Amino acid sequence: MTPIYLLSCNPSTEKQTEEITENEESKYLSKPLVSHVFTADPSAHVFNGKIYIYPSHDVESEIDQDDSGAHFNMRDYHVFSMESIDAEPVDHGVILDVDDVPWAKRQMWAPDAAEKDGKYYFYFPAKDYDDIFRIGVAVADSPTGPFKAEDEPIKGSFSMDPAVFQDGEEYYMYWGGIWGGQLQKWRTGEYVSTGDRPYDDEPEDDEPAIAPMIAKMSDDMLQFAETPRQVLILDKDGEPIKAGDHERRFFEAAWVHKHDGKYYFSYSTGDTHNIAYAIGDNPYGPFTYQGVILQPVEGWTNHHSIVKVDDKWYIFYHDTEISGETHLRNIKMAEMTHNPDGTIQTINPMK
Known part of the structure; x- marks a missing residue:
């Protein structure tokens, strides 16, 4: 979708429109990759030398905005491919619809994809x-589908934002999101809600923040191979990040990449809108907080993925440049740089 300008047709107005458009574009570091549909939460991968992006698909919603994210009422997924980092993304259409998933009712939020032995x-x-979030899996012979969903969600899965990381022959899933993502409701190991607001079940500010989850995947990639465990994010004194530390604590959007033998766990801080990162020595962590990769974007949410293409690293993310609406987002990307000491240069998505 492109912006529509309702202006009279005369030379001075046309010139003014061009100037407005240029000024608006100049605010942003990057341009939208896709504009004919609304896209968010991009998970980018390189399969067989080509870039594939698996985003969520934002749609218009009549549901009022609230802290549970009910207005993010997505129901299907598209996949996009790029021949190179500078190429125009190709939309391969819908690869999975909520009606194709026997156990699913609504709200198909941020996805991810992985390849193993020629299967996707x-x-x-x-x-x-x-109305409890679970994580499902669908399988295809091609990165563009068609994907067939399993009849049941992954056993023992809960919350949202799955991200699968391959480390050698092993695959690990990271997941979780608080507030609307329901992770805080699983603090006892079972789904328990003690309040009407999504943050009523959070720990006190001086207690350790709610941790994301990790589990190694089974050989067939359809189940967890172990009991899920927490991913600890520590400060540089070795103490867990506290629940009241909203600038650094985990909220959602886990992602892991590996660089120079170190594991980088990145995530959204949610209501403070940073993409932050922490570094560890193995996939399970603990991870020590380092700083911010991506500063807040336009729009309430911030969600990303990180992928290496040829010899450069890129972060894929979203904002609301096209619509100006929190729940109608568009995906973007920017080059990302690791410093010689292993830290990552902070990116400002606005010029």
Whole structure:
């Protein structure tokens, strides 16, 4: 979708429109990659030398905005491919719809994908018929599908934002998101809600923040191979980041990449809108907080993925440049730089 300007047709107005458009574009570091549909939460991968992007698909919603994210009422997924980092993305259409998933009721939020032995696995969250988020998997012979969903969600899965990281022959899933993502409701190991607001179940500000989850995947990539465990994010004194530390604590959007033998766990801080990162020595962590990769974007959410293309690293993210609406986003990308000491240069998405 492109902006529509309702202006009279005369030379001075046309010139003014061009200037406005140029000025608006100049605010942003990067341009939208896709404009004919609304896209968000891009998970980018390189399969067989080509870039594939698996985003969520934002749609118009009549549901009022709230802290549970009910207005993010997505129901299907597209996949996009790029021949090179400078190429125009190709839309391969819908690869999975909520009606194709027997257990899923609504809200198909941020997905991810992985490849193993020539098969492609698409991981997605959705609310089941009890309105509890679970994580499902669909399988295809091609990165563009068609994908066929398993009849049931992954056993023992909960919350949302799955991200699968390959380390050698092993694959690990990271996941979780607080507030609307329901992770805080699983603090006892079972789904328990003690309040009407999504943040009623959070720990006190001086207690350790709610941690994201990790589990190694089974050989067939369809289940967890172990009991899920927490991913600890520590400060540089070795203490867990506290729940009240909103600038640094985990909120959602886990992602892991590996650089120079170190594991980088990046995530969104949610209501403070940073993409932050921490570094560890193995996939399970603990990870020590380092700083911010991506400063807040235009729009309430910030969600990303990081991928190496040829010899350069890129961060894929979203904002609301096209619509100006929180729940109608567009995906973007920017080059990302590791410093010689292993830290990452902070990116400002606005010029």
